[in-house]
Amino acid sequence: xxxxxxxxxxxxxxxxxxxxxxxxxxxxxxxxxxxxxxxxxxxxxxxxxxxxxxxxxxxxxxxxxxxxxxxxxxxxxxxxxxxxxxxxxxxxxxxxxxxxxxxxxxxxxxxxxxxxxxxxxxxxxxxxxxxxxxxxxxxxxxxxxxxxxxxxxxxxxxxxxxxxxxxxxxxxxxxxxxxxxxxxxxxxxxxxxxxxxxxxxxxxxxxxxxxxxxxxxxxxxxxxxxxxxxxxxxxxxxxxxxxxxxxxxxxxxxxxxxxxxxxxxxxxxxxxxxxxxxxxxxxxxxxxxxxxxxxxxxxxxxxxxxxxxxxxxxxxxxxxxxxxxxxxxxxxxxxxxxxxxxxxxxxxxxxxxxxxxxxxxxxxxxxxxxxxxxxxxxxxxxxxxxxxxxxxxxxxxxxxx
Numbered sequence: 280x281x282x283x284x285x286x287x288x289x290x291x292x293x294x295x296x297x298x299x300x301x302x303x304x305x306x307x308x309x310x311x312x313x314x315x316x317x318x319x320x321x322x323x324x325x326x327x328x329x330x331x332x333x334x335x336x337x338x339x340x341x342x343x344x345x346x347x348x349x350x351x352x353x354x355x356x357x358x359x360x361x362x363x364x365x366x367x368x369x370x371x372x373x374x375x376x377x378x379x380x381x382x383x384x385x386x387x388x389x390x391x392x393x394x395x396x397x398x399x400x401x402x403x404x405x406x407x408x409x410x411x412x413x414x415x416x417x418x419x420x421x422x423x424x425x426x427x428x429x430x431x432x433x434x435x436x437x438x439x440x441x442x443x444x445x446x447x448x449x450x451x452x453x454x455x456x457x458x459x460x461x462x463x464x465x466x467x468x469x470x471x472x473x474x475x476x477x478x479x480x481x482x483x484x485x486x487x488x489x490x491x492x493x494x495x496x497x498x499x500x501x502x503x504x505x506x507x508x509x510x511x512x513x514x515x516x517x518x519x520x521x522x523x524x525x526x527x528x529x530x531x532x533x534x535x536x537x538x539x540x541x542x543x544x545x546x547x548x549x550x551x552x553x554x555x556x557x558x559x560x561x562x563x564x565x566x567x568x569x570x571x572x573x574x575x576x577x578x579x580x581x582x583x584x585x586x587x588x589x590x591x592x593x594x595x596x597x598x599x600x601x602x603x604x605x606x607x608x609x610x611x612x613x614x615x616x617x618x619x620x621x622x623x624x625x626x627x628x629x630x631x632x633x634x635x636x637x638x639x640x641x642x643x644x645x646x647x648x649x650x651x652x653x654x655x656x657x658x659x660x661x662x663x664x665x666x667x668x669x670x671x672x673x674x675x676x677x678x679x680x
Contacts, residue, residue, distance in 0.1 A: 306379025
């Protein structure tokens with residue numbers, strides 16, 4: 280028969296066991312919530328996303344405290360109980376708590392898609408690209424870089440400096456959105472990493488403040504910089520052949536050799552079409568994976584099916600009361616232009632003028648050009664910032680770009 284001292288010891292051991300078990304569950308919950316909420320092919324509610332990001336933000340500190348507490352309890356129990364099962368249980372809980380604390384420091388998205396920390400570039404002639412491979416082209420001043428889409432589809436984010444301007448080149452294959460943002464904000468330079476996904480679009484995290492940014496908008500949605508906005512850098516998504524013809528002196532992002540085998544296949548777009556989307560677009564009459572060209576002007580947005588642009592080669596429209604012209608060249612690269620100042624006698628764009636006189640053989644104009652119906656009444660024509668993405672992305676955000 281056990282003495283009162285032995286019974287008291289057993290009670291303390293049981294209490295320690297229950298406390299250790301509850302504390303061990305905390306690191307597991309801290310891992311489970313972000314993993315469940317921030318995952319592809321499911322819609323993210325703003326409140327759920329905020330909760331998951333908050334948990335992930337505090338998890339390293341909370342789980343470290345929990346791991347220390349479990350180890351202390353296990354050490355005490357090991358010396359104060361002779362029960363084999365109790366000792367095994369305490370040892371297992373210690374391992375789980377420590378492992379959970381360590382895993383909160385792991386970015387699973389960067390394990391799946393390794394970052395390209397030191398991007399290397401080569402000449403266009405030395406690039407191992409097919410002529411019809413798409414690139415995301417950026418030019419600042421006299422410097423031009425091209426980022427192959429298949430490489431960007433794997434890395435998602437490349438931090439670079441072009442024309443003395445720090446930029447972050449981004450690409451999200453799930454929504455077919457490639458955008459370039461200025462990394463300078465309020466006098467400091469940010470460095471971005473892949474942070475997850477929100478409603479089918481990539482999330483970025485800046486290393487300096489751990490703020491979370493939406494890739495498709497350049498807007499900070501969580502953290503110390505919430506509400507801040509990155510400046511958009513003009514970029515074009517076009518074929519490598521056309522880019523090389525226009526910028527033979529430009530540099531091309533080289534493959535990151537250890538991970539080149541994981542780059543997207545040439546038919547990666549067909550694979551994306553098989554994936555599940557986060558919104559139902561059946562009522563719109565447009566397939567969720569329909570590729571669109573999005574334009575935003577003066578707070579108003581409009582999307583144009585790429586198939587329609589390629590079929591007609593020229594579309595006239597108005598966005599926010601401003602006449603725009605969308606054209607496609609022979610290599611199936613769409614571009615958009617606006618004419619903000621129209622003289623009274625000016626006529627709308629005509630297909631002949633747009634394709635022959637105004638745009639030239641490649642259907643491309645300088646970023647700004649003066650054209651019009653007469654030499655006495657010119658109008659200002661500007662190249663528009665536009666972005667290609669899937670229709671499901673438009674329906675998810677309610678805006679474009």
